[in-house]
Amino acid sequence: MAIVLYAPALALSQTTGLNIWLSVVSIGVICTFYSSVGGMKAVIWTDVLQALVILVGLLASIIQGCLITLGGFKRVFSIAYEGGRIEFDSISPDPRTRHTIWSLLIGGSLNSLSTYGFNQTQVQRYMCVRSTRGAKQALFINAVGAAIVIILSSFIGVILYAYYAGCDPLTAKRVSDVDQIFPYFVMDVLGGKPGLPGVFLACIFSGSLSTISSGLNSLAAVIIEDVYKGLMRRKLSDERQGLISKIFSVVLGAVVMLLTYVVSYLGSVLNAALSLFGVLSGPIMGVFFLGFFFPQANRHGGLVGFLTSLALQLWIFLGAQITKNQMKNVRLNLTIDNCTEPVNITTILTSSPIKRDPLIDFYSVSYMWYTPIAVLSVLIVGLTVSYLTRPHKPNEIDPKLLIPIGDACCCCLPKRIRDFLRCGVDYENYFQEKHAYESDVEMKETHLYDTSKKHSFSSNTASRTLSVTDANTKHTSSSNVVSPTPSLTNRNTKRKYPSNVVSPTLSVAKNGDVAYDNSALNLADEESLKTRF
Template identity: 70%
Template structure:
């Protein structure tokens, strides 16, 4: 057809549009976009600028971009469609109402509910004027306005509009239509928020009944209605009573035994408590992880279907070898960045060093480290598998996009509460898993920080010998103070991006410079204290600047997230478009877009570069003044196969040979 049809024949453009629609339905979005863009080129060449076919094409392209998660491009296309409608066809009220509705949806999803209400009401006025009073589009509009009022917590107004929508649906739709289920759920949610629990339960049961008839048994929407299932106040009293019993048993039965073992807390038992609580918490974490994996695979039908869904969605990638540091996850960023982060944890972190010092021999510490590596690898691989399982489970109904959850970090608890909802006790095991991981990390950190403050600060200020009893008391005081500081910092963390990214970014920005100082001292014997200080400050400043800049400009940066879908979700109807407001581009956007995994390597490199330059400009140390025990000779570690003369030059004048000979003789005598 392409060869036989003239270039100015719009039938070819129509064919491209139809093909694009087919690709859109089967989720091959790149092919759909290519087809719609080909149609657009024909239309722009052969049609006047205000032709309605142009509007259709812009809308199609916008829908594809929206499905691909490229919201700024989707916005541009929809705005072009709206501009044509407003200038060329002001009487086409149905299309204008749709455009107003989509703009209202944009404001709704970005949390600007007052503007969303304004545009939804514009759409409603047109629909009420030109459509019959029982038209489904009118019900859709009522639902949208009700959703806005719900988020504005004006529940009585929200209930009024949802009841108007329900009245239309019940008169025009079959009894098992999904839109009826959505409306029942909306009304149930309003009643629940207003404290009318029995009424809320009635509507939610109606919604669930429809979903069980029309959706697969393992579909997320039929697993849990929007309104919590425990809507009866008596359940709250039972929950409070059971909690009281559990606390009483723990206090009278378990706590005395833990007290005898000195493992109640870092405050009570010090490092011994930290180690034993870490062991117990690790066991709880493993139980929680394995439970989630096993139940998720059972629901999805095994490894085959799970990995098939994830692969089709582009979630399994092993071949991204891009060297662009702005790409979030590549082979190189994961290999190099994660290596630096791991070395920071196990090589230079105070909490780990304290654990090593608790082992009797260096060999024993090394063995413990290798055993830990196996356990850590298992937990990391299990976490990756859980991520694949969660994606496969929600492939057609993403809770975050559908606004069932307000933050990405909530997806795992949401998943567990769904798949374990019919298994008593297991959701509690999962919650214990989360708290165990948190408490393990916090207890170790508090104990280490308290020890560092006492050794490096308190003893220097309070000259004189401290008794063990007094030192233990002061350590407990510092643990309490530091714990309070950690609690206050949770407010700051709540405003950062997803917690894993924020934690890794902060860790790389703060721990990387410490590792850089150790590298500077271990491998470069001529580095002096001035170089270390200036290098450390520079190594902290640069990645922290990048981190703060990335948080400020996160709405300007191109989103690399793969598309998520809500095809089979029971959503408020006709809320379709999400895109951000135009923002002024920052000239340092490329710097702020660097992947968080590169923060630690950047910090280490900055410390080494600045530290060496400053050291050589401010009287570097003399080789004979350096104790060989404090230096790791680069030649013996990385260049052992080079000629002896070259290795001697790499030692920077430090007499390692005599030191090694003396060490061998000493070990032989012993």
């Protein structure tokens, strides 16, 4: 979160000239205030509004920079291709190469899975939805929106290179950090358009505040549930829990603002953010994988594997920060030949050789591989320690707590291989029970839906009949309306429904009756299925 706070402070400092640390404090105070006062509801609604602002800011930058200033998409991509900025065939197996097809497919997939599968800020959002189906729908919608934002952001990077292809602002000393190039571009191109620089700032601030507010809220919730309640060992009232949550949010906000000073020495914001994400979230995901796929794993293996993986990741990350001056420069060639203003560049030459760290190749691993390395180290160490400290027997584990990787990912594999990947767990009875339960739920929903349609039809028929009767007898049941008698046998399949299905007793419909609403029962069935399987 400190990295996310530092990024908009850089943008605000570049566009307004405001001191960067004053920007950090002002942004941090605002975000901490509405996160602690408003709670999760305020976080979600502000995220919705901020997402719209982000899209508007990105589109404004693309339209002005690409279509109006540079002359269209064709020219932008032509300049980027000639400069070697567009590559689709980078298949180098070298893990030190920053971006390759393999690092993006493997590392990027695991990073996304860690974000949406095991991140507290995301899981907290899932729990705000009424059902599992609603959470899945929200996740699919988010995937589309996230893809759009990533594509637009990447295209803005192409526009920046095309605009400054002959005069790099960083080399020309017009900006002091690579993260200030986009704000510099906005003031250079959009500065003369009233309102557009403000739209850009709102875009940057929205992305930052959205992430920080979610993080503060989720961290406060975790501390209360897992730390405070565990130490106090007593149940808290809702009012007291809300007060403690606000206090923790304020304290965490202050800590985030202090950590921003450390972040300022980490170099590129994007690189630092993704690196730290892999360092911290990779071991957590590894522990989940260890428990999901390997029934022999125990708590000792999970704990030792997590700590070992975390130590390894911190070693790589800190080593990369200490020896980054000895590493090969990953930036492609840039030029200042087309700069219209004179540029003063000072080059320091030294005859003494730079001492090279013997582990420099180890530290040079691309940040995209941090998460895969973390997961793999947890699995190796965790399984080893588990086998040395009395592993669990497969028949001691409830199958619903495990994921058969062979059945989930490779269902077309031969049965012998799938049985081997099940690690001795008997999933057959579990699958049969689950299938039978889901069939029962589906039949209940179908039966209740058919009953609802019949009742609605009966109600409409009764209303039409009563409308033509005498006013004195309009409350009398119509003789030509037959009350439907629900049956526990499906007309098409002739299968008996479970005995626990409660059939509603229907009477002759009267004027003003409404259709039978079975949404609550459907929701109850779905929640029961979610907790059982």
